Amino acid sequence: MLNKRFASVYRQGGLSYLEVLLNTKSIDQFLFYLELIERQSKRDTKTIAELRLIEQEIKADSVLLLEKKQKQKAMVAELKVKKDKIASQLKEKNNLLAKIKTQLAQYQQTDIKTQLALRNKLKTSFKLALHHKMVSRGESRSGSGSGVVGIAMNELGKPYCWGANGPGSFDCSGLTSYVYGQVGVSLPHSSRAQYDCGQHVSRDELQAGDLVFFAHGGTISHVGVYVGGGNFIHAPSTGDVVKISNLGDHDGYVGAVRP
Structure with missing residues (x-):
């Protein structure tokens, strides 16, 4: 009877232990x-201590989880700031690139107009020089020289293309061989x-x-057609067009040939 009562007291708890005694x-x-x-x-005390320890561990884990969650939120916010900054920088770069492209197009258009104006000016000067016999190669060469220059001027503005010899595009020697071939x-x-x-x-x-002719590294690598006044027509390089340049603006001049 007392064993059953003790078991009941253990299950229910409270002051019934005294009743048992x-x-x-x-x-x-x-x-x-x-x-x-x-x-x-003693067992109950030990169990309570273990439960309290577990409770403390749970609380500590909860604190750690909360800290991790807060850190994750901070990281997400930081990443968003970085993302927005990168997007802003990319937008600025794209705007700058668009501005540069616009300026380049304007420059190229201006350069083409300048080249055409210079071509017309040189044509006029050349005709006057022929008229006054200031430019001459002798009776058999004057016609050839003026013809070569006129043909070369007609090619101004056409794109450079390595290995091309006309009529739509040229490289440097392709241009000179083309105009002389005409x-x-x-x-x-x-x-x-x-x-x-x-x-x-000689130059004079x-x-x-x-x-x-021009050389780089000791090897002849570029050629153009002299048009007078220290200027020459040539097909410079990839991305450029047939244009008029001044001899003084180019390094590597090695000499001239009269075909």
Whole structure:
């Protein structure tokens, strides 16, 4: 009977332990149940301590989870700031690129107009020079020189293309071989080879129609047609067009040939 009552007290808790002790019928029984109660009390104390420890661990884990969550929120906010900054910088760069493209197009348009104006000016000057016999190669060469320059000027503005020799695009030696071919003079499609195709003339003896040559690294790599006034027509490089330039603006001048 007392065993059942003790089990019931253990399940229900409270002050009923005292009731169990008061209902014992002997000292031995009292001491026996007192020992059971003490043992159970120790177990309960241990269980409570373990539960409190678990509770503390849960609270600590909750704090850590909250801190991690807050850090994640901070990281998300920081990443958003960085993303917005990058997007803003990209927008600025795109705007700058669009502005540069617009300016480049305007410059190219202006450059084409300048080239055309210079071409017309040189044509006029050249015609006057011929009229006054200021530009001459002798009776048999004056017509050829003026013809070469006129043909070359008609090609102004056409795009550079490596290996091309007209009529839609040119590289440097392709342009010179093309314009001379129009007046019946055959030239190889090579600036180095063209350097050996005619009479070499000094810089102060240059006449319209002469071929002018440039070298880089000790090797002839560029050629153009002299038009007078220190200027020459040439197909410069990829991305550029056939245009008029001044000899003084180009390094590497090595000489001239009169085909």
